[in-house]
Amino acid sequence: MKKIETILKIAGFMGLAFLYVQLFLIFQDDYFYLLTILIEMLVLGVIAFKLLSIYWQCFIFFMLNETYKGYNKNIEKPRLLLHLLFFPISIFFLSMIKNFSDFNRNIKSTTSFLNMIEVPNYIILTMFIFGFIISVLVMFTTWTKKFEKSYIPMMKEQLTPQMVILEFKEILGIEEIYTNELIKNKRCEVSFDNFKLFASGKKMSNKIKWIDKKGQKSTKDAKSKDITFGFIFDMLHENIINGGIKNLTGQKRSLIMNLITENFTKENEIIKKVNINKAYNNWKPNS
Structure with a gap:
């Protein structure tokens, strides 16, 4: 049942994303384009603020040689690692989306999904938007309880090589x-x-x-x-x-x-x- 729910969620997410890309292509020279860029910048701003709200306190306590009780290294280090990886990636995709209109001045404002000439542009933009959304979702996931309880142990298990052996007794009799x-x-x-x-x-x-x-x-x-x-x-x-x-x-x-x-x-x-x-x-x- 959970697998079906997951598949339906993914299908729904992809459907909305494809619809969004189509709207973006149609209105890329209008307010929709500007609104998209502003929303994405706002999302990245929220992520940066959430991260800095923790680490500036850690820095101050560190400079004062005091222990910051709100810092849990088992959670914050993996969280920071993922942000260091995916924040630059999200900025890259944002810049690609921002410049997409400049790359495609020859595209008509009534771009059609079925127009085969525009299909490569559609695929490229889809990749950019999907890349941005996925990188943002990964960073937001790091603030959930599921990340602390499930994803961190799973990451450690996958990244840490484990030698599993059987220990034999020294048999008596x-x-x-x-x-x-x-x-x-x-x-x-x-x-x-x-x-x-x-x-x-x-x-x-x-x-x-x-x-x-x-x-x-x-x-x-x-x-x-x-x-x-x-x-x-x-x-x-x-x-x-x-x-x-x-x-x-x-x-x-x-x-x-x-x-x-x-x-x-x-x-x-x-x-x-x-x-x-x-x-x-x-x-x-x-x-």
Whole structure:
């Protein structure tokens, strides 16, 4: 529902913008042209005033060696960064719009949208006006609560490279797990040395051949003879991955899925990631 609302808003905005461009082309030598320039200059003036109203106080407190309590660097620095980027861009587009009439003295006052000769001029002006509007909207967005709560964390996440890794425990009683759980219960076929490499996060010489049919089923309709992956999750959660895997989401969850598909086979078949995801969604840890 939200996607549909967003699409409708964008469509409505673009429709109004195209209509505005058409009016601008028709009345570019009249008051409409002058009014457009004045409105755009007023908008930039409001933006500049809002920004200076904060930073002149910061400057004064800084010169007096005092701490300005109204300054939050986690919000103001990203806000200032976006203004430093988009304010010059908006001025550039404003100057292009201002001079557009001078570039097109040969255009008739009754410019038609369907006149193919004027289409390039229409496209150029549309780009200028859209560029101005978008740059202004970005700057105004920085003053909203959504910018503080949603956009800043998103920007940091996108710009900051993150190394997401899985931390392996130093397993105690690994031989007991191997003998009593894996081999005795016929859950898999693997040598102890190879399993030890897997449990410590190191590369194995051969994949583990998983044949367990006693663990949790991936669905309620799964047959009793189907191979299950529940014990793999239990083992990773309780004995192998530091902090467990119960609440892993996003990239760390994806790493768990990759860990299983890269190190296990379902009997002699490759395990598909979609099947592991399905089993993980239905898995309920013992603790």
